[in-house]
Amino acid sequence: MRNTVLVGLLIAxxxxxxxxxxxxxDVASVKQxxxxxxxxxxxxxxxxxxxxxxIEGHRVGVRGTLRALIADAYGVKEYQVSAAPPWADTxxxxxxxxxxxxxxxxxxxxxxxxxxxxxxxxQLKVHPDTKELPLYHLRxxxxxxxxxxxxxxETFSWKLSNTPDGLLRSKATKESIGDFxxxxxxxxxxxxxxxxxxxxDIDYDILIAPPEGKGPxxxxxxxxxxxxxxxxxxxxxVKDSIAILVVDKADKPSAN
Numbered sequence: 001m002r003n004t005v006l007v008g009l010l011i012a013x014x015x016x017x018x019x020x021x022x023x024x025x026d027v028a029s030v031k032q033x034x035x036x037x038x039x040x041x042x043x044x045x046x047x048x049x050x051x052x053x054x055i056e057g058h059r060v061g062v063r064g065t066l067r068a069l070i071a072d073a074y075g076v077k078e079y080q081v082s083a084a085p086p087w088a089d090t091x092x093x094x095x096x097x098x099x100x101x102x103x104x105x106x107x108x109x110x111x112x113x114x115x116x117x118x119x120x121x122x123q124l125k126v127h128p129d130t131k132e133l134p135l136y137h138l139r140x141x142x143x144x145x146x147x148x149x150x151x152x153x154e155t156f157s158w159k160l161s162n163t164p165d166g167l168l169r170s171k172a173t174k175e176s177i178g179d180f181x182x183x184x185x186x187x188x189x190x191x192x193x194x195x196x197x198x199x200x201d202i203d204y205d206i207l208i209a210p211p212e213g214k215g216p217x218x219x220x221x222x223x224x225x226x227x228x229x230x231x232x233x234x235x236x237x238v239k240d241s242i243a244i245l246v247v248d249k250a251d252k253p254s255a256n
C-alpha cells in the first residue's frame with residue numbers, strides 16, 4: 001500500500017509523462033559550469049536542508065548534476081532517479097531563471113517550472129515505477145556527545161580540514177538531519193534511509209583516519225566507520241521496494 005501511494009504521488013508530479021506542466025519560467029539560462037571526475041560525488045545539496053532553489057524575489061537559481069536537478073524537480077532523492085545517462089552524474093549545470101506574476105514563488109511552486117525546463121532544454125522524459133533495492137537504514141543506537149541538537153542562534157557550516165596528526169576532521173553546525181543522512185550515503189555502496197528518529201538540525205564533529213595509499217572505496221569505508229563509531233549510529237542492511245523515476249530520454253541541453 002505504501003509503495004502504491006508513493007508511485008501515485010510521483011505520477012501526480014510527473015507532468016512530463018502527460019506532456020503537461022502547471023507553470024513555466026518566464027526566462028531561463030542553463031550553463032555547464034563544471035565537470036566532475038567519474039565517481040566524484042556532487043555535494044551541492046549540503047546546507048540546503050531540502051530546499052534546493054535559491055529564490056530572491058522573482059529570481060530563481062539552482063545548481064547540480066542532471067540527476068540532482070531531476071531529483072529537485074520532482075521532490076525525490078537522487079537514488080530514486082534510475083537509468084540516467086553516465087554524464088548525468090559528472091556534468092554540473094547552473095540554472096538561473098525568472099518567474100512571472102506578482103507573488104514570490106515557493107520551493108514547491110518552482111518544481112513544475114524546473115520540470116518544464118528540463119523537458120525543453122534536456123529533452124527529458126521520465127516515468128514512475130517501483131524497484132526493489134538494497135538499502136541501509138541509519139539508526140541511532142546510543143547517545144554521543146559528538147552529535148547533538150544545533151543551538152537556536154547557530155548558522156550552517158560544514159568544513160573538512162586536516163589535523164596536525166594526519167587525521168581528517170569533519171565538523172558541521174546546524175546541518176539538517178536529511179543533508180547529513182544523504183552525505184553519509186555518498187560514502188556507502190547503497191542508498192541510506194533516515195531511521196534515526198532525530199528531528200531538527202544537528203551539530204557533529206568527527207575525526208577520520210584516512211588510509212594511506214588506498215583507493216576511494218577504502219577512504220569511503222573509513223568515513224563510514226568514523227560516523228558509526230563516534231556518533232553512536234548504525235547502518236542496518238535491508239531490501240525494500242521503493243518508488244523511482246525512470247529516465248526514458250535525456251540529451252545534453254540546447255543552447256540558451
